[in-house]
Amino acid sequence: MVRINWTFQAKGDLKDIAEYISKDSKRYAKLQVTRLKTRTRILKTQTRSGKIVPEINQENIRELIEGSYRIIYKIVEDNQIDILTIHHSARDLTRRKIE
Numbered sequence: 001m002v003r004i005n006w007t008f009q010a011k012g013d014l015k016d017i018a019e020y021i022s023k024d025s026k027r028y029a030k031l032q033v034t035r036l037k038t039r040t041r042i043l044k045t046q047t048r049s050g051k052i053v054p055e056i057n058q059e060n061i062r063e064l065i066e067g068s069y070r071i072i073y074k075i076v077e078d079n080q081i082d083i084l085t086i087h088h089s090a091r092d093l094t095r096r097k098i099e
Contacts, residue, residue: 001044003081014036017086
C-alpha cells in the first residue's frame with residue numbers, strides 16, 4: 001500500500017482553508033477539511049487516478065479535484081505520495097511556488 005505524506009505546505013493550506021471558511025461556519029470548515037483529506041485516500045490504491053497538472057506538465061505531479069480545490073500531489077516512489085498543496089481553482093497556480 002502507498003504511504004501518503006502531507007508536506008508542511010499542504011498542512012498549512014488545510015489550516016488556512018479551515019480558518020477562512022470558519023469565519024462563516026466552523027461546521028462547514030471542518031466538513032471541507034474532512035472532504036479534502038478523504039479525497040486523497042484513493043491514492044493509496046490508485047496513485048495515477050489524478051490528471052497531470054497542466055501548468056507543471058510533469059508525469060509524476062498530478063491533481064485530484066474536490067469541489068473548488070485542486071489537491072496537487074507528487075508520486076515520489078511506487079509506495080510514496082507527497083501531497084504538495086491544496087489550491088483553490090479560482091486562483092492562478094503559476095504564481096505559486098510548489099515544492
